[in-house]
Amino acid sequence: MSGARWLNLRRGFYRFRRSWLSMVGLVIVAALVLVALVGPALVPHPEHVAGGINTTARFLTPSASAWFGTNELGQDVFSLTIAGSRVSLLAGISVVVLAAGFGTLVGAVAGYYGGWLDEALMRFTDLMLTLPSLILAMAVAAAMGPGLGNTVFAIALSWWPGFARLVRGEVMAKKADTFVIAARALGAGTPRILGRHILPNIASPIIIKMSLDMGFAILTVASLGFVGIGVKPPTPEWGSLLSTARGYLPDYWWTAIFPGSAIFLAVFGFNLLGDGLRDVLDPRARR
Amino acid sequence: MALLEIDNLHLAMRSFDGEAQVLNGISLSVDKGQVWGLVGETGCGKSVTGLSVARLLASPPARYFGGAIRFDGQDLMQADEAAMRRLRGRRIGMIFQDPTTNLNPVFRIGEQMVDVALHAGATDPAILGLPQGAPRRARLAAARQLAIRMLDRVGIPKAVDRVDDYPHQFSGGMRQRVLIAMALIGKPDLLIADEPTTALDVSVQAQILQLLYDLVGEEGLAVLLITHNLGVVAQICSHVAVMYAGNIVESGDVRSVFKQPGHPYTRALLAAVPTVQSVRGALQDLPGAVPDLIHPPPGCRFAPRCALATPACAQALPAPVPVGPLHSVSCLAVGAAA
Amino acid sequence: MSLEIIGLSKHYGRDVVALNDVSLQLRQGECFGLIGESGSGKTTLTRCILGLEPPTSGRILFDGVDITRLGAAAMRRMRARIQIVFQDPYASLNPRMSAHDIIAEPMIIHRATLGLEHRARTDRVVELLGLVGLGPQHLSRFPHEFSGGQRQRIGIARALAVNPELLILDEPTSALDVSVQAQVLNLLHSIQQRLGLTYLFITHDLGVVRMVADRVALIHHGRIVEQGDTAQVFAGPTTEYGRMLLAAMPEPDPDLSPYRRG
Numbered sequence: 001m002s003g004a005r006w007l008n009l010r011r012g013f014y015r016f017r018r019s020w021l022s023m024v025g026l027v028i029v030a031a032l033v034l035v036a037l038v039g040p041a042l043v044p045h046p047e048h049v050a051g052g053i054n055t056t057a058r059f060l061t062p063s064a065s066a067w068f069g070t071n072e073l074g075q076d077v078f079s080l081t082i083a084g085s086r087v088s089l090l091a092g093i094s095v096v097v098l099a100a101g102f103g104t105l106v107g108a109v110a111g112y113y114g115g116w117l118d119e120a121l122m123r124f125t126d127l128m129l130t131l132p133s134l135i136l137a138m139a140v141a142a143a144m145g146p147g148l149g150n151t152v153f154a155i156a157l158s159w160w161p162g163f164a165r166l167v168r169g170e171v172m173a174k175k176a177d178t179f180v181i182a183a184r185a186l187g188a189g190t191p192r193i194l195g196r197h198i199l200p201n202i203a204s205p206i207i208i209k210m211s212l213d214m215g216f217a218i219l220t221v222a223s224l225g226f227v228g229i230g231v232k233p234p235t236p237e238w239g240s241l242l243s244t245a246r247g248y249l250p251d252y253w254w255t256a257i258f259p260g261s262a263i264f265l266a267v268f269g270f271n272l273l274g275d276g277l278r279d280v281l282d283p284r285a286r287r
Numbered sequence: 288m289a290l291l292e293i294d295n296l297h298l299a300m301r302s303f304d305g306e307a308q309v310l311n312g313i314s315l316s317v318d319k320g321q322v323w324g325l326v327g328e329t330g331c332g333k334s335v336t337g338l339s340v341a342r343l344l345a346s347p348p349a350r351y352f353g354g355a356i357r358f359d360g361q362d363l364m365q366a367d368e369a370a371m372r373r374l375r376g377r378r379i380g381m382i383f384q385d386p387t388t389n390l391n392p393v394f395r396i397g398e399q400m401v402d403v404a405l406h407a408g409a410t411d412p413a414i415l416g417l418p419q420g421a422p423r424r425a426r427l428a429a430a431r432q433l434a435i436r437m438l439d440r441v442g443i444p445k446a447v448d449r450v451d452d453y454p455h456q457f458s459g460g461m462r463q464r465v466l467i468a469m470a471l472i473g474k475p476d477l478l479i480a481d482e483p484t485t486a487l488d489v490s491v492q493a494q495i496l497q498l499l500y501d502l503v504g505e506e507g508l509a510v511l512l513i514t515h516n517l518g519v520v521a522q523i524c525s526h527v528a529v530m531y532a533g534n535i536v537e538s539g540d541v542r543s544v545f546k547q548p549g550h551p552y553t554r555a556l557l558a559a560v561p562t563v564q565s566v567r568g569a570l571q572d573l574p575g576a577v578p579d580l581i582h583p584p585p586g587c588r589f590a591p592r593c594a595l596a597t598p599a600c601a602q603a604l605p606a607p608v609p610v611g612p613l614h615s616v617s618c619l620a621v622g623a624a625a
Numbered sequence: 626m627s628l629e630i631i632g633l634s635k636h637y638g639r640d641v642v643a644l645n646d647v648s649l650q651l652r653q654g655e656c657f658g659l660i661g662e663s664g665s666g667k668t669t670l671t672r673c674i675l676g677l678e679p680p681t682s683g684r685i686l687f688d689g690v691d692i693t694r695l696g697a698a699a700m701r702r703m704r705a706r707i708q709i710v711f712q713d714p715y716a717s718l719n720p721r722m723s724a725h726d727i728i729a730e731p732m733i734i735h736r737a738t739l740g741l742e743h744r745a746r747t748d749r750v751v752e753l754l755g756l757v758g759l760g761p762q763h764l765s766r767f768p769h770e771f772s773g774g775q776r777q778r779i780g781i782a783r784a785l786a787v788n789p790e791l792l793i794l795d796e797p798t799s800a801l802d803v804s805v806q807a808q809v810l811n812l813l814h815s816i817q818q819r820l821g822l823t824y825l826f827i828t829h830d831l832g833v834v835r836m837v838a839d840r841v842a843l844i845h846h847g848r849i850v851e852q853g854d855t856a857q858v859f860a861g862p863t864t865e866y867g868r869m870l871l872a873a874m875p876e877p878d879p880d881l882s883p884y885r886r887g
């Protein structure tokens with residue numbers, strides 16, 4: 001990395017640090033990622049994660065031996081919640097990456113070429129936007145069966161239009177910038193102008209939106225799990241954990257509160273981080 | 288006593304890289320009827336000087352560490368925000384350089400001017416020509432009349448018809464006139480105009496300069512005109528202060544500064560302007576670059592770029608040396624000769 | 626090199642006439658000044674010459690070839706012969722590219738005609754940096770690390786990278802301080818002397834154009850209202866508009882001010 005880039009990064013971090021909420025977001029997200037990476041290997045009851053049950057220890061209240069208590073199958077809620085972080089985070093990231101990739105492609109083509117192509121692509125985008133994501137996901141699940149891959153695909157399918165609209169607007173604005181006109185005056189072709197000049201300069205808003213969307217993507221994966229068309233047990237996933245726990249409320253509150261808090265923490269953390277990134281990458285948007 | 292006195296003002300600005308010594312002890316005194324030009328290269332501290340007089344710099348990042356600003360005898364460094372609000376828009380009018388603080392595109396010209404007029408009327412009812420405690424209706428009507436009068440005053444044709452237009456319906460020059468009109472609503476004693484003509488065509492610029500000239504003549508207004516255009520200064524200003532890296536290096540009446548520039552920086556600046564005599568390709572330029580204000584050079588900040596510099600220049604900041612009745616220069620070389 | 630513009634008009638939509646029957650002729654090796662106020666059509670004219678905007682009517686002959694009728698491939702080759710330096714040095718450089726990449730880019734685009742390989746390109750970039758008064762230590766820096774004057778030098782180096790014959794300068798110094806403007810004007814003059822370029826110098830600064838241009842044209846509302854040798858036009862403008870414009874020019878001399886009291 002060149003000295004200039006390094007200094008820029010440090011400068012950015014300086015702006016980031018000035019807001020303690022961004023720092024909280026960063027800490028939460030870093031902790032989540034760490035837990036997702038190493039957590040499943042360290043949990044006290046890996047056999048429960050794999051689907052094993054223990055009917056003699058059903059509905060134990062949280063204690064020193066089972067921090068988050070146990071559920072209706074006698075499984076350790078702490079182990080399940082920790083293991084669930086990997087599935088939820090991975091699903092959230094996949095949704096956002098797929099949606100951002102496809103949305104950027106559609107938006108960049110529409111914004112750069114304009115005219116009838118723009119018109120056609122954007123009408124299609126609007127159409128996708130009007131379909132409620134949950135219904136679309138249910139349809140996909142019905143057609144292709146439940147499972148993590150299909151859930152991610154279904155959500156990404158309803159998620160990309162947001163990116164397409166964002167990227168289209170950014171590309172249209174950048175297209176008129178002097179340095180892009182300068183590249184055209186030099187005789188640069190479309191792939192070079194889009195790839196070298198426009199896209200690197202609109203990466204910031206895309207990254208910001210990806211971070212802000214991460215929390216909601218995790219939430220949507222969880223909702224699909226909750227309504228029972230997402231990830232199937234025994235794979236531990238926060239939404240489906242919450243869904244089964246719902247039947248035992250309010251008496252056995254701990255089976256719901258811990259996966260629920262994990263979802264809350266993830267949404268909260270990614271949103272704060274996204275806001276912080278906005279300050280760093282796009283100082284103009286700050287007030 | 289002068290209307291505005293800036294006395295040895297020191298200002299630092301915090302940023303990631305450190306604290307920049309942005310104003311390094313500047314002194315300036317502006318009287319009624321005078322038009323002071325404040326010139327210098329970009330980043331030398333012209334705008335922060337103007338903003339300091341109106342106390343509009345947020346702190347942090349700004350930190351004042353010495354000096355005083357007196358307006359009509361009142362020490363503005365000690366004034367609280369309420370006192371400053373009474374002065375701004377009333378006795379001190381401002382035109383900003385930052386284009387985003389200019390006219391709001393979603394409100395009509397008249398609405399924006401009425402707001403200013405009501406604010407000015409709140410501290411001095413005489414501005415609206417109404418007694419204290421007049422009903423809101425009467426104040427609104429009076430403010431609108433005042434807005435129309437001011438638009439007329441700055442030369443907007445058919446002001447009555449244009450007062451309800453939106454900013455985008457005005458040309459650049461007309462918008463600049465509206466900003467001047469807004470700054471003048473409170474009948475200020477001092478107008479701070481930061482680059483009021485920089486974005487305008489020469490023909491429109493000439494109209495704005497004529498307007499300023501008339502206002503000074505008729506109302507005894509004092510003006511602090513911030514610009515980097517030496518042509519504009521030569522035309523309209525009675526006095527000029529030349530800034531370099533947070534210092535005023537030379538100041539005085541405009542004719543003697545332009546005709547007998549004493550400071551090597553002033554000379555270099557004037558020589559860089561193309562004139563009838565300039566020879567193509569042999570325009571005198573100034574080697575080097577403006578110093579980093581976080582680690583400014585010791586002593587005279589211009590010394591590293593100065594052809595006349597001696598080791599003594601790095602010892603201490605040279606004090607202003609009078610070279611004429613109104614004209615002073617902060618340079619050791621000049622001091623030695625005098 | 627010869628550039629001849631004949632009866633060029635450009636309309637935007639139905640109402641906006643940006644250029645109205647413009648005819649100009651540039652001679653090999655001269656500096657031709659085009660003066661006009663905001664919105665008079667200066668930038669539109671440069672875009673037509675660069676083939677970025679199709680004119681509504683009229684012809685642009687470059688060495689006798691009408692460039693408004695060139696196909697895409699021929700136009701790309703033509704772009705190496707006509708280059709431009711933009712007004713705003715802060716906006717005309719891609720903030721995500723290093724000085725090296727910015728200056729090398731035209732050589733990559735035109736590698737078919739220039740035939741420069743990677744190593745040779747870097748050598749040429751260093752040579753160009755030297756030509757505009759910068760050094761190899763600036764190669765890997767990014768635009769925000771340069772001052773306005775240095776950025777404009779990079780813009781000039783980029784324009785020179787493909788050995789153009791005609792250089793369009795669209796207000797190259799209006800965003801710069803006078804001291805920096807002096808450096809850039811001197812640099813442009815020495816480059817022209819050295820490389821034998823033809824300049825189309827666009828500006829609204831009358832003082833600058835009076836010094837740099839051999840001949841000038843005044844453009845007003847998309848029409849050329851006056852044209853001739855610089856000294857002649859400045860000594861005695863023949864049109865009402867020309868007289869008004871020259872009278873508004875602020876000379877840096879207090880004795881020449883129309884606003885002096887007593």
Ligand SMILES: Nc1ncnc2c1ncn2[C@@H]1O[C@H](COP(=O)(O)OP(=O)(O)OP(=O)(O)O)[C@@H](O)[C@H]1O
Nearest residue numbers: 300301302309328329330331332333334335336348
């Ligand atoms: N809000 C701020 N935070 C930190 N530094 C600032 C801030 N505003 C101004 N500065 C610094 O203060 C110095 C003086 O700035 P100022 O805006 O007064 O320059 P200027 O003379 O008005 O220049 P210009 O001709 O470009 O308007 C500069 O070095 C600038 O970087």
Ligand SMILES: Nc1ncnc2c1ncn2[C@@H]1O[C@H](COP(=O)(O)OP(=O)(O)OP(=O)(O)O)[C@@H](O)[C@H]1O
Nearest residue numbers: 637641642643661662663664665666667668669670
């Ligand atoms: N893409 C466009 N669509 C519609 N109108 C345009 C377009 N580009 C320019 N115009 C109009 O054409 C006229 C000439 O514009 P142009 O940009 O050539 O002026 P200019 O002389 O370069 O002005 P400036 O000094 O402000 O750069 C203006 O009235 C402008 O509003």
Ligand SMILES: [Mg+2]
Nearest residue numbers: 333334335384
């Ligand atoms: Mg300023």
Ligand SMILES: [Mg+2]
Nearest residue numbers: 667668669795
């Ligand atoms: Mg233009």
